Amino acid sequence: MSLGALFVTLVIVFVAGNFLFGGLFDILMALVVWGIIGYLAGSIIRGRGYGIVGNIILGLLGGITGSFVFHLLGWGGALDIPFIGFLAVGTMGAILFIFAMRLIDRNFAR
Numbered sequence: 001m002s003l004g005a006l007f008v009t010l011v012i013v014f015v016a017g018n019f020l021f022g023g024l025f026d027i028l029m030a031l032v033v034w035g036i037i038g039y040l041a042g043s044i045i046r047g048r049g050y051g052i053v054g055n056i057i058l059g060l061l062g063g064i065t066g067s068f069v070f071h072l073l074g075w076g077g078a079l080d081i082p083f084i085g086f087l088a089v090g091t092m093g094a095i096l097f098i099f100a101m102r103l104i105d106r107n108f109a110r
Contacts, residue, residue: 031056033059033063033083033086033087033090034055034056034057034058034059034060034062034063034090035052035055035056035059036055036059036087037055037058037059037062037063037086037087037090037091037094038050038054038055038056038057038058038059038062038094039055039059040087040091040094041058041059041062041091041094041095041098042054042055042058044091044095045095045098046110058094058097058098059090059094061093061094061097062090062091062092062093062094062095062096062097063086063089063090063093063094064093065093065094065096065097065100066089066090066091066092066093066094066096067079067089067093068093069092069093069096070089070092070093
């Protein structure tokens, strides 16, 4: 098989897979980004992450918190920067989330 035929085959498989599975790649990328956000927030707050599942959950909550706070402050444009904007807003949101939860429970995420 020539290199061109291999490339065309891979493109067809990718397009068909995206059509059939409705953005499975997007879900996987979101999990990776949430994991990175949780790890960054954990490294800043306590010097290490919270494990794979903890990082993903913290990243998800951080993304929600950060998006909400940034939109309230009128800084929603930061989310227009692909990947870097998501990481920055999510990490700041995760840190805010940890601080808010520590006001309720001093031992949260220690």
